[in-house]
Amino acid sequence: MSKSASSKHKQKSPGKEVLVADNRKARHEYDVLDRFEAGIVLRGTEVKVLRQGHISLNEAYAKFTGSELWLLGANIPEYSHGNIQNHAPKRRRKLLLKKAELKKLKEQVATKGLTLIPLRVYFGEKGFAKCTIGVCRGRKTHDKRHVLKEKEARREMRDA
Secondary structure, three states: OOHHHHHHOOOOOOOOOEEEEEOHHHHHHEEEEEEEEEEEOOOHHHHHHHHOOOOEOOOOEEEEEOOEEEEEOOEOOOOOOOOOOOOOOOOOEEEEOOHHHHHHHHHHHHOOOEEEEEEEEEEOOOOOEEEEEEEEEEOOHHHHHHHHHHHHHHHHHHHO
16 A cells, blocks of 8 residues: 555554543542443444544443443434434443453442442544443542542642
């Protein structure tokens, strides 16, 4: 392939992570105890929409069905140039992890009060869609206030 032909294809350079979405609200609402990187099984139109940077993780969570982990509640809007084969925006999507990681996650979630929340969605170094899943415990309102006060105090000390 000649140099000019390869420059026609606009691809992200391999070796770089491309962030699609960051669930900042989850870090405010939950204490993140552990993190796992999972692949996501997507359809073609979903990948195109993610490349455009459109996804909502506000109501998303992960749940085990049998021995498989599924991402529920994530909203990937329909592809604007899609046809009848377009995807459903809020369909459940399978998350890909190693068997040992799935076992460890299942044991952690069995503990009362822990839940699996997607923290960020990005394209990895090889160009595949990835999702960082956090094992989280919900914060009470007074805990949220306490964390905000600590952040503000650290910011003031840094600026001083």
